[in-house]
Amino acid sequence: MESTSIFEVSGLSKSFAGLKAVDNVSMKIKTGEILGLIGPNGSGKTTFINLVTGMLEKDAGRITIDQHNIGEMQAYQIPVHGLVRTYQTIRLFKHLSSLENVMIGALGVGMKRKQAAAVAEDLLEELGLSERRDAPAQGLTFRDQRLLEIARALAAKPRFLLLDEPAAGLNEEETDELFALLSVMPEQKNIGILIVDHDMRLIMNLCNRLHVLNYGQTIAEGKPEDVRRNPEVVVAYLGSEAS
Amino acid sequence: MSANIFIEFVINVLSMGSLYALIALGLVFVYGICNLVNFAYGEFITVSAYVLYFVGTFTDLPWWLVFLIAIGSGALTGFLSELIAFRPFRGRSLDALLVTSFAVSIILQRSFQLGISPRSRAVPVPDFFNINVSLLGVVTPLRNMLLIGTTIILLIAVLILMRRTSLGIAMRGASENFVTARLMGVPANLVISIAFVISGILAGVVAIFWSARTGSVEPMMGSGPLLIGFISVVIGGMQSLVGAVVGGYVYAFIANMLSLTLPSSLLSFRDAIMFVIVIAFLVLKPEGLIRGKYQEERVG
Known part of the structure; x- marks a missing residue:
């Protein structure tokens, strides 16, 4: 439990x-x-x-x-x-890829790069953003940007x-x-x-x-x-x- | 234009552009993270040049070790200036940081004048730096080739650092939105310190090749490269590492093109024409050739 x-x-x-x-x-x-x-x-x-x-x-x-x-x-x-958060006005790292955005959430709590990448891949898959993993965050639809912010926060476990x-x-x-x-x-x-x-x-x-x-x-x-x-x-x- | 003149022109643009690109890169590294235009950057270069002078003149250490010590001194200067001078004013206004950078610059300049000498000192460089080599029929000092090669290696190293390492990804995130990166757990002090250290390392490399070209160091030496760095980032874009590099090469191209094409009676106006071009950039393309990514929100 x-x-x-x-x-x-x-x-x-x-x-x-x-x-x-x-x-x-x-x-x-x-x-x-x-x-x-x-x-x-x-x-x-x-x-x-x-x-x-x-x-x-x-x-x-x-x-x-x-x-x-x-x-x-x-x-x-x-x-x-x-404790992590998302924002009323989306605050993604616009020029970084979706994967890198989520990785920062994991790196920020001390995960190593490989582990952070694995966590980020899993979260992108879970939230249906895998196909956009290499796209800069600014190219995502508004809905996907919202989800990406949540994924980034969740990457911090x-x-x-x-x-x-x-x-x-x-x-x-x-x-x-x-x-x-x-x-x-x-x-x-x-x-x-x-x-x-x-x-x-x-x-x-x-x-x-x-x-x-x-x-x-x-x-x-x-x-x-x-x-x-x-x-x-x-x-x-x-x-x-x-x- | 004959083939030889063209090749010489290309070599000059690539070697000068490499030096200018390194200078501009050092400025933009700090600007990207802190939004600080570091007016003390020229003095980081001067410190390394003086270390080259002292260690190279008064010790028998091998040249590569002298170079490493000079580059290390640049890194240390960057680290200490951030720790002692800039960190206490972080989170206050950007004006305070700007004034601090002026203060650091002036303190270092006066220290060189009072502590060493207002006069210039000859900086020893390894003999092979001045060996002439022939490239496609054009004779040029080996140091130009070394400069181009060193710049390529450093640019690849920076690229790998920023794209393939945890630190680089965190720094790129922080350079886009520092506050958000910090709230995601990216440590502010570490990222900023590393940006200053990288800027200092680049200053150390610049000091080696700048001193090799001029043959000396003097207290006000830093103002020349600083001005070149500013012009390069105005051309390329203050808000992008790629822009800084592109700006350095474009500046070298324009400067060499003016030298090549201006009639001798107008050559003395070369710098004036160069500044008119810079003003034109500021008016017509204030963001520079490469549109940057950094946002306004910075160190809080």
Whole structure:
């Protein structure tokens, strides 16, 4: 039986020029589950991901994976402890081949070149990108670029995968494909997923639990069906008249 | 143009272009990773040239070891300048890094002037460097052939490094998007240090062939190759290793073509014409001949 890891954030805060972008947010994810992080535009979702991955420096809070205090580490040290991410705006290495893009994910956590190449080949096969292995990433379709970013993240053999709006720009059919891919991933790969997205159909069907932010603060947590009925969430999304 | 003149022209373009390509490559290696135009690069070359002078003059070491020590000193200069001068300012503004590179350049120049001498010193080179060889009926110093051969070997080595090694793939990724590479686990300090070391190694090789050509070293020696490096990358493209190499050869081609075709009364304007061509490049093709890949996001 595979071991369970826990990604835990407690009291995370970040202000920009006095404005609290993330305000005392805490959450916990275990491997094998999918947590949706939702909220209106500007609620602090992407800032949260930027903070936990070391892209931004936090003002306060503690971020751990099992016993490792990753909140105090340099950004480049975090993937080796099992946390990687994708981006709202695709950030591939455009002139590198698909294979090299994925290899960087593996090399970044210390794999040797041959092992990294083997891992990358397997992931490209798994995600249906093998035929494009030698093509520069910039030549891929938008859908394939989204998948390639996920493949690159998975190459690091993470325990936790943070997906920042992975369905953004995808059509309905492509989003369904993404759902099919992600829904089995936690069990297949024994990873935990934190997903941010505005596609409520995807979020509601995919996630085991939801965490809702508004103005940087947690306003609701729980199962999707409970959160959907939460009056504070309804107000945050639709305005006060909706309540 | 007679056959002999043509062959001489080709040899000159290839040998000068090789030197210019190495200079430009050293500049672009650092620019690609850090977005830093390193104005101290000329002084990396000067340091190696002074090491050539001191070790070559005051020891009986074999020439190949003297060359290795000179190249090693270039690498060490690159490594130490990054560690001591540039690293503390990384993550701040690019202006701070730019000013730091000026500071490193001036400090090294003044150190050479005060610590060694403002006057030039003769750099010993192995005798075989100056042996004339005949190639297709054209007589040329052997050092020109050695320079072309060395450049080919170094370019192949760089190609293998960048295409076939883990480090090279990581560096290419980092040169496209440093922040993303870092978030994927690519260690910032290592990649940047190695870029500076490679730049320093190239500076060391340039120092050998530049000194062999001029026969001396003096404190301000670095400004000449630095200017050539800048012109080459303006022509070829600041954002591409291939562009830097192409720029070096194109610059040598234009310079030699002007020397060959300008009437003697206009020869003194050769450099001025060269700069007009560079300005034209900046206006008409600011990205250079080879479109680069590096993005704006850099060391954070």
